[in-house]
Amino acid sequence: xxxxxxxxxxxRYLYIALALAGASIVLYITQSGNTAQPPNGGTxxxxxxxTVGALLIxxxxxxxxxxxxYSSNVGSVQSWASAHVYLGIxxxxxxxxxxxxxxxxxVHTLAYVLMCLVIGTGIYGLYVYxxxxxxxxxxxxxxxxxxxxKELGDVDDGIRDAAGNVDADLQAMVxxxxxxxxxxxxxxxxxxxxxxxxVQTGSGVISNQGQQAxxxxxxxxxxxxxxxxxxxxxxxxxxxxxxxQVILNLLRxxxxxxxxxxxxxxxxxxxxxxxxxALTIHIIVVFLYW
Amino acid sequence: xxxxxxxxxxxxxxTALETEYSADQLTLGxxxxxxxxxxxxxxxxxxxxxxxxGASFSAKGIKATIGGDSTAKAKLAVGxxxxxxxxxxxxxxxxxxxxxxxxxQSEGVSYADSMEVSERLWSMRRSSWLLALLVLVLCxxxxxxxxxxxxxxxxxxxxxxxxxxxxxxGPLVSAHSTAGIAEDCQSCHTTPFVMVKDQACLTCHRDIxxxxxxxxxxxxxxxxxxxATCHREHNEPTTMVRMDNGLCVxxxxxxxxxxxxxxxxxxxxxxxxxxxxxxxxLLVPKGRGGSMSWVYEPRRLNExxxxxxxxxxxxxDVHLNPAKVKNLQTDEALDCxxxxxxxxxxxxxxxxxxDGECRSCHELVFDKFDPKRELPxxxxxxxxxxxxxxxxxxxxxxxLRAKRSGGDNDARSSRRKPGSKPNEGVxxxxxxxxxxxQETERQAGVQFSKTGCVTCHNVVDSMSDNLLDRxxxxxxRITGDWYTGNRFDHRAHMAFQGxxxxxxxxxxxxxxxxxxxxxxxxxxxxxxxxxxxxxxxxTTVYCVSxxxxxxxxxxxxxxxxxxxxxxxxxxxSTEGE
Numbered sequence: 001x002x003x004x005x006x007x008x009x010x011x012r013y014l015y016i017a018l019a020l021a022g023a024s025i026v027l028y029i030t031q032s033g034n035t036a037q038p039p040n041g042g043t044x045x046x047x048x049x050x051t052v053g054a055l056l057i058x059x060x061x062x063x064x065x066x067x068x069x070y071s072s073n074v075g076s077v078q079s080w081a082s083a084h085v086y087l088g089i090x091x092x093x094x095x096x097x098x099x100x101x102x103x104x105x106x107v108h109t110l111a112y113v114l115m116c117l118v119i120g121t122g123i124y125g126l127y128v129y130x131x132x133x134x135x136x137x138x139x140x141x142x143x144x145x146x147x148x149x150k151e152l153g154d155v156d157d158g159i160r161d162a163a164g165n166v167d168a169d170l171q172a173m174v175x176x177x178x179x180x181x182x183x184x185x186x187x188x189x190x191x192x193x194x195x196x197x198x199v200q201t202g203s204g205v206i207s208n209q210g211q212q213a214x215x216x217x218x219x220x221x222x223x224x225x226x227x228x229x230x231x232x233x234x235x236x237x238x239x240x241x242x243x244x245q246v247i248l249n250l251l252r253x254x255x256x257x258x259x260x261x262x263x264x265x266x267x268x269x270x271x272x273x274x275x276x277x278a279l280t281i282h283i284i285v286v287f288l289y290w
Numbered sequence: 291x292x293x294x295x296x297x298x299x300x301x302x303x304x305t306a307l308e309t310e311y312s313a314d315q316l317t318l319g320x321x322x323x324x325x326x327x328x329x330x331x332x333x334x335x336x337x338x339x340x341x342x343x344g345a346s347f348s349a350k351g352i353k354a355t356i357g358g359d360s361t362a363k364a365k366l367a368v369g370x371x372x373x374x375x376x377x378x379x380x381x382x383x384x385x386x387x388x389x390x391x392x393x394x395q396s397e398g399v400s401y402a403d404s405m406e407v408s409e410r411l412w413s414m415r416r417s418s419w420l421l422a423l424l425v426l427v428l429c430x431x432x433x434x435x436x437x438x439x440x441x442x443x444x445x446x447x448x449x450x451x452x453x454x455x456x457x458x459x460g461p462l463v464s465a466h467s468t469a470g471i472a473e474d475c476q477s478c479h480t481t482p483f484v485m486v487k488d489q490a491c492l493t494c495h496r497d498i499x500x501x502x503x504x505x506x507x508x509x510x511x512x513x514x515x516x517x518a519t520c521h522r523e524h525n526e527p528t529t530m531v532r533m534d535n536g537l538c539v540x541x542x543x544x545x546x547x548x549x550x551x552x553x554x555x556x557x558x559x560x561x562x563x564x565x566x567x568x569x570x571x572l573l574v575p576k577g578r579g580g581s582m583s584w585v586y587e588p589r590r591l592n593e594x595x596x597x598x599x600x601x602x603x604x605x606x607d608v609h610l611n612p613a614k615v616k617n618l619q620t621d622e623a624l625d626c627x628x629x630x631x632x633x634x635x636x637x638x639x640x641x642x643x644x645d646g647e648c649r650s651c652h653e654l655v656f657d658k659f660d661p662k663r664e665l666p667x668x669x670x671x672x673x674x675x676x677x678x679x680x681x682x683x684x685x686x687x688x689x690l691r692a693k694r695s696g697g698d699n700d701a702r703s704s705r706r707k708p709g710s711k712p713n714e715g716v717x718x719x720x721x722x723x724x725x726x727x728q729e730t731e732r733q734a735g736v737q738f739s740k741t742g743c744v745t746c747h748n749v750v751d752s753m754s755d756n757l758l759d760r761x762x763x764x765x766x767r768i769t770g771d772w773y774t775g776n777r778f779d780h781r782a783h784m785a786f787q788g789x790x791x792x793x794x795x796x797x798x799x800x801x802x803x804x805x806x807x808x809x810x811x812x813x814x815x816x817x818x819x820x821x822x823x824x825x826x827x828x829t830t831v832y833c834v835s836x837x838x839x840x841x842x843x844x845x846x847x848x849x850x851x852x853x854x855x856x857x858x859x860x861x862x863s864t865e866g867e
Binding site: 042270271 | 329396404405406407408410411412414417418419420421422424425426429430437454455456457458459460461475479482483484485486519520522525526527529532534536537
């Protein structure tokens, strides 16, 4: 059985993170004995929490380097990732206690907000890493994407063949439905699995979402079929488009899963870089205007 | 221009649909205005015929692969092939009448759109750089300009540009949120990477004084104490002024650490066990005669034999006894406010003066024959000269002289009328000057040693022949502030339960039994502990509720904080000039 990122080494890093958060809370509470100033980043406890937080941020961002160093043997990447997750969440506690929840329109709060965004995207990333692979495997139904793509191509070929036997109007419509099929697209189209398939009809291009417009047209025509052959062809087309609908939905879902699995890192990493800069400015500026 | 577009359709690659188009420029894409529709194409392809069957090609929003190179611009000749996602294009020889021919083959299903989200996003590297640089420029590189010149600072702060205000770690107290300070970080943070110096505070707070006289108590005890040690800015909630006992008991709990602070007693809290008896500032006369002056001496109230030495004779008990003293206007007993008027600070009372509080009863009349004439007060010589002038005039004027000696049978008689004073109505036969002097001398004896001045004042009779030098009235100084370094709000305490104001006053000041001006009527620690004992848990007071930190007796902060001046004797430096 695969050992989860979370339960790695019997939750070792969960306990370390809990201990860190607990120690931070205790340290924070000792500030209440300081009557010269309210809890903030400027007491010795505040400086301590700030130093721990800054070192944590540095170490957490090193995961990006460590995971590329395949020859490194400073702990396994799984171990690093497990620690990254738990200590990253503990950082939220450390940093919030460091600033004593004092916020303003300043570079210090900017660093905090960036940190929260990084942690937030990270938590999202953790969630999708834990849940989506299983959902994707279920969606693939034991086959891989290429196999589904190939079947879609076969279905389309079948449709083109069958379309040669229907009247010109329907042929044009059927072929346009193939041409105007969309999979994927922009970021939003991928993430929300938008179905932007269209079809050319006599009265213009309309949405063919879920291949429904075409299926409706076919089902409207079947009862009117004059000869048996025509009805057979229409039924064949109907079956093919039904299959097409299934495959397209499956592929669209696959695109969505893969997008969801990847998109967070496109925020997590750049925000981390912005955070590192903001953090450096925060530290410099605090002592610049001491 | 005329174009021939051959579209390969169906499974048999030889089946084709040929379409003619006429336009200035041939465009292919999925947009509405494109001449030829290529569904799903992410950009636009443009072809301008060159006249030889070829065309100059350009692409917008997309790149085409031509002979293995990815490009957005090329010169095409007949037979050239282009690949764009979803389509394969080939330039074909244009038949007569056409300027350009193009064959389009749709590559299976036109799933030209991206199915990888990473293809549609900026690379992580690119967005990382962009975000990081954005933060660096906006939050540091632009604001840091304020450090280089005041002009740049002013420009940045005036313009809607990021300035060092975004470096503030929290709001300022309202008093500091003012023009000249709020927007100008450097008004306090004068030197980069150096903690705010006291001089920055003292620029405005010029009159603030040190806790003690550093010349006496040793600057070394306060060497590492900055203004900002206690006064912390940029905090939420604001803690600009410390109220906690730690401010004081950090040092005052261990007086042994401060051997120079003589008489400093151990204090932890305001309870009978943890707070010493109060130390009043007793005015003590020093020197004799004309060189006499008062100095404040700190004395504990529990010291035996402690007495006020104001030089005045006074009794509270008689003045407050309606059988003996009544208010002239109301004919009722005097109340406290008849003499003691609270000043605007709600702590001190207006000084008692002869003219203000005493004279309405204690008139300085001296001559029965001129009962409205009063002596001037506060100047012995002036009083004697006035008396002398008065009597000389009396004896110069024949009518007045007659009135004094002859007009009155009683006055001429050798026997005194009961109740009359012995020196009144004495006959004098000398010159007006002699008689005036003689009468002055006698009257002065009465005023300075029997009644009049001597009622309230201590008078020394030197028996000098010169009348102007003979009597010396000791100066008076009534204590106006028993606790010079402390604060007390009389008005707030007047809300104390009691039927009237005087009862409230007398609940602390035991005046009804005080028969001497020497009685010290200022209450001490135990009186305050009745309500404010920390053990009681309510009406708790902090140290600074009563004790001011910046004491009036402290060194001027501007001077003592200047280390250069502190080790230098100011006299030496003036002599050198």
